Amino acid sequence: MTYFWFRRDLRLQDNAGLYHALKENENVQPVFIFDKNILDKLKSDDRRVTFIHQTIHNLNRKLNSLGSSIKVYYGSPIDIWKELIQQSPANIYTNRDYEPYALKRDEQISELMTNEGLELKTFKDHVIFEKDEVLKKDGTPYTVFTPYSKKWKAKLLEKTEIENEVQSSFYFKTYPTEKYFSKFNQHQNERTIPSLESMGFESWDGHFPPQSVTQGIIKNYSQQRDFPALDATSKLGIHFRFGTISIREKARKASTLNETFLNELIWRDFYAQILQAFPHIVNEPFREKYKHIEWRNNESEFKIWCEGKTGYPMVDAGMRQLNETGYMHNRVRMVVASFLTKHLLIDWRWGEQYFADKLLDFDLASNNGGWQWASGTGTDAAPYFRIFNPTSQLEKFDKELKYIKEWISEYGTSHYPKPMVDHSFARKRCLEVYKKGLGK
Ligand SMILES: Cc1cc2nc3c(=O)[nH]c(=O)nc-3n(C[C@H](O)[C@H](O)[C@H](O)COP(=O)(O)OP(=O)(O)OC[C@H]3O[C@@H](n4cnc5c(N)ncnc54)[C@H](O)[C@@H]3O)c2cc1C
Known part of the structure; x- marks a missing residue:
C-alpha cells in the first residue's frame, strides 16, 4: 500500500x-x-x-x-x-x-x-515554477516582476511540445491520473468524514465561485479587468488556493487566449517564489529600510476601515463586499490597502491579517505580496510617494457608481458618513512619516 x-x-x-x-x-x-x-x-x-x-x-x-x-x-x-x-x-x-x-x-x-x-x-x-527554476543569471532570485515574467516565459519555450497544432509547453503538461484510477485502494473504509460541528465550525450555505470561467471573460480580460462593477475577472482564486483546479491547465489555456491573464498567473508564481526565497517577509517588510515607519495604528480608525465606513465610497464598497462575500475585486484591494497604510498610517500587517481572516482566496504569498506592494515595503512595490486618491480611482474605474451603489445602500443619503480624513492632509502626513522612517 x-x-x-x-x-x-x-x-x-x-x-x-x-x-x-x-x-x-x-x-x-x-x-x-x-x-x-x-x-x-x-x-x-x-x-x-x-x-x-x-x-x-x-x-x-x-x-x-x-x-x-x-x-x-x-x-x-x-x-x-x-x-x-x-x-x-x-x-x-x-x-x-x-x-x-x-x-x-x-x-x-x-x-x-x-x-x-x-x-x-x-x-x-x-505552481508552474518553483523558487530555483526561474533565477537571474547570477543564480539569485528575481525581486522585480517584469524581468521575472520574461524569464518565466522564456523558460516555457525551453521545452515545448507540438500538440494538436497548439504549441504547448512541457511545463503545462497534463498528468493523466485517470489512466491509473484502478490502482486506488479498492476498499470502502468505514471511517466517516468528521462533521463541521464536531470540529467546532458552522456550515455556510452560500455559493462558492464556480470552477470554470467563460472564454469571454478571459478574452476581454485585458480591457475589462479593472472595472469592479463588471463581472470580468475569473474568481478562480479560491480554486487555485485549494487546488480544486489545475494551474497547468489554466495557464495553458491562458497562454493561447490572453497574455494579460497569463501575467496574473505569473504574479502568483512570482509571490510564491518570493515567499520561498525570503521567508522573513511573513513578519517583516521585504525591504529592511521600511522597518522604522512609525505607524499610527489607531484602533478605532482601523475598525471604521474594517466596517467600510470611512466615507470614501470605493474603500467602503470594497470592505463591505469583502465582509459579505469573502471576495474583493483586485483594483479595490489595491485602493483599500493603500488607504489603510498611507491615509491612515496603519501597519500593513493589520490589514494583511484582516484579509487573511476574510478572503476566500486567501493565500499567504499573494496576500503578503499585495499588502507589501500597496504599503511600499515590498518587492517591486508602489513607491511610498505614490498614494492612490480614492476619489479619482472611483471616477476612473466606477464612473457610473454601479459598484459602490451595489455595496453601499445608504450612498447619497445623509446616513452615509463624511470622509474620515481629508485626502490632501493625509497625503502630506503620509509623505512626512515615510520620509522620517526611511531617514532613520
Ligand atoms: C492587498 C492585496 C491582497 C491580495 N490578497 C490575495 C490573496 O490572499 N490571494 C490571492 O490569490 N490573491 C490576492 N491578491 C491578488 C488579486 O487581488 C487576486 O488574486 C484577485 O483579485 C482574485 O480574483 P480573481 O480570481 O477574479 O482574479 P483574476 O483577475 O481572474 O486573476 C486570475 C488569478 O491570477 C492570480 N492573480 C491575479 N492577480 C494576482 C496578483 N496581483 N498577485 C498574485 N496572484 C494574482 C490569482 O490566482 C487569480 O485568481 C491580493 C491583492 C492585493 C492588492
Whole structure:
C-alpha cells in the first residue's frame, strides 16, 4: 500500500503527486487531515472550512464510484501519521506546500518516515515554477516582476511540445491520473468524514465561485479587468488556493487566449517564489529600510476601515463586499490597502491579517505580496510617494457608481458618513512619516 496525502490539491484530475503515486504503486490510499494546528486559529464561521469540507465529500463520492474512499482525520498531522504508519507502514506521496508552517510540518513528517525506513515523496503541483527554476543569471532570485515574467516565459519555450497544432509547453503538461484510477485502494473504509460541528465550525450555505470561467471573460480580460462593477475577472482564486483546479491547465489555456491573464498567473508564481526565497517577509517588510515607519495604528480608525465606513465610497464598497462575500475585486484591494497604510498610517500587517481572516482566496504569498506592494515595503512595490486618491480611482474605474451603489445602500443619503480624513492632509502626513522612517 501507498498513501496519497491531499492538502492544497483537492482534485483527482491532473494532479502531479497523485499521478506518481498511482503510476508507481498498487493500492493507493487517499488521506486528508483537517489540521488542528491551522483550524484552531480560525473563527467558527470561517467559510473556507465549509469549502474544504464540501470538496472532501465530493472527492469521496468520486472515489466511491471508483470502488475506493478517502480516509479523513482531524488532529495534528504528525500525531496522525505516527499512528497510521504504526498500523500500516507505507510511503506517503504528496504535493509540495511552500508556506513556512507547511515546510516545518513536512520536515517533521519526513524525519518520522526516514526513522521508520520509509519516505515522504513530494512533487511540484501548486505552481508552474518553483523558487530555483526561474533565477537571474547570477543564480539569485528575481525581486522585480517584469524581468521575472520574461524569464518565466522564456523558460516555457525551453521545452515545448507540438500538440494538436497548439504549441504547448512541457511545463503545462497534463498528468493523466485517470489512466491509473484502478490502482486506488479498492476498499470502502468505514471511517466517516468528521462533521463541521464536531470540529467546532458552522456550515455556510452560500455559493462558492464556480470552477470554470467563460472564454469571454478571459478574452476581454485585458480591457475589462479593472472595472469592479463588471463581472470580468475569473474568481478562480479560491480554486487555485485549494487546488480544486489545475494551474497547468489554466495557464495553458491562458497562454493561447490572453497574455494579460497569463501575467496574473505569473504574479502568483512570482509571490510564491518570493515567499520561498525570503521567508522573513511573513513578519517583516521585504525591504529592511521600511522597518522604522512609525505607524499610527489607531484602533478605532482601523475598525471604521474594517466596517467600510470611512466615507470614501470605493474603500467602503470594497470592505463591505469583502465582509459579505469573502471576495474583493483586485483594483479595490489595491485602493483599500493603500488607504489603510498611507491615509491612515496603519501597519500593513493589520490589514494583511484582516484579509487573511476574510478572503476566500486567501493565500499567504499573494496576500503578503499585495499588502507589501500597496504599503511600499515590498518587492517591486508602489513607491511610498505614490498614494492612490480614492476619489479619482472611483471616477476612473466606477464612473457610473454601479459598484459602490451595489455595496453601499445608504450612498447619497445623509446616513452615509463624511470622509474620515481629508485626502490632501493625509497625503502630506503620509509623505512626512515615510520620509522620517526611511531617514532613520
Ligand atoms: C492587498 C492585496 C491582497 C491580495 N490578497 C490575495 C490573496 O490572499 N490571494 C490571492 O490569490 N490573491 C490576492 N491578491 C491578488 C488579486 O487581488 C487576486 O488574486 C484577485 O483579485 C482574485 O480574483 P480573481 O480570481 O477574479 O482574479 P483574476 O483577475 O481572474 O486573476 C486570475 C488569478 O491570477 C492570480 N492573480 C491575479 N492577480 C494576482 C496578483 N496581483 N498577485 C498574485 N496572484 C494574482 C490569482 O490566482 C487569480 O485568481 C491580493 C491583492 C492585493 C492588492
